[in-house]
Amino acid sequence: MGDITIFGIPVALGTMLYQAFIFTVLFWLLHKLCFKKIVDALENRKKHIENQLTVTEQYKEEAKQKLEEQTKLLEETRREVLEMRKKCKEETEQLLKNARDEAYQIRAKAVEEQKKRLNQGA
């Protein structure tokens, strides 16, 4: 039993129409309700991850730059400190020398005065 026959094969047109109908309905429902949502979500996640990767790359670059700056700064500071220490040492030595010289002078003066006084007394 069939509606038409093609080369002797009975074809039930109603079955085919119903099949086309149910598949179209299923397709439209899923197309409108579900697939747009899931594909959008996939796209958004892809974009989000791409963004995150670019941002990470940027941060990495920035961090590298900062680190270089810091290293430079640290070296400068160290050099300055060394210079300062050297200068301080020199200054201290100078001061010490001055003080010693002065002390010698004072002592020499004192000795001379003592001698003078003794001579006068004698």
Added chain:
Amino acid sequence: MHHSSPLVQWFSLTFDLSIVLTTTVASLLVFLFVYFTTKTVTTKIPTSRQNVIEWIVEFVQKIMRNTIGSSRNMFTLSCGITLLLYIFTANILGLPFTIIAGEDHAIWWKSPTSDAHVPITLAIMMIVYSHYNDIRTLGFNHYITGYVKPFKALLPTNIMEQFSNTLTLGLRLFGNMYAKEIMLLLLIGSIKKGIFVGILAAVPLLIWLAFGLFIGALQAYIFVTLTMVYVSLRLQH
């Protein structure tokens, strides 16, 4: 062993009730599956349910990229995913059981794809869609001139090709599923020949069920891939 189909006449058209029943069930199953897996879609970390549907979507997108070259066309993508899920569900519908009822041994429950009407209808729809897609994206002129390329002499061949594409696309699926159902019926029917034959047939039946599951998935994949190939072929030349 002869089986018939429960045919009825409505509006002077013949309907096979078993196919009406099984295709409706298959559509419902697919719809419910997709509906529940996409119910709570999130862009953040996906749930396991979402992972399943994402895997299927990406699978079809990959087929599209391999054949058409891009997976941008949402209509084609939806078509591919629906086809894949629907054909797979329809293919494995007949695996758990077959219901034969009535005095005329009518088969009420089977894989709807094991009846030629279903795959041929799907194939016609897909070929018509590939033609529609051609006209919509590249214009009617391109569509008409496509029939006389590369030479005018190939016009009959090009027209014949469209019919043969439809037939092979549909009949490939039908043949595989029909063979699967026939083998299942034979193996299950062996129980009537006695308990000893039934036990002997148990192991082949088990293997055949697993194989049926495998070809069910494979044929669904092939159908979707070929649909995409036919769509892409019409978009090229």
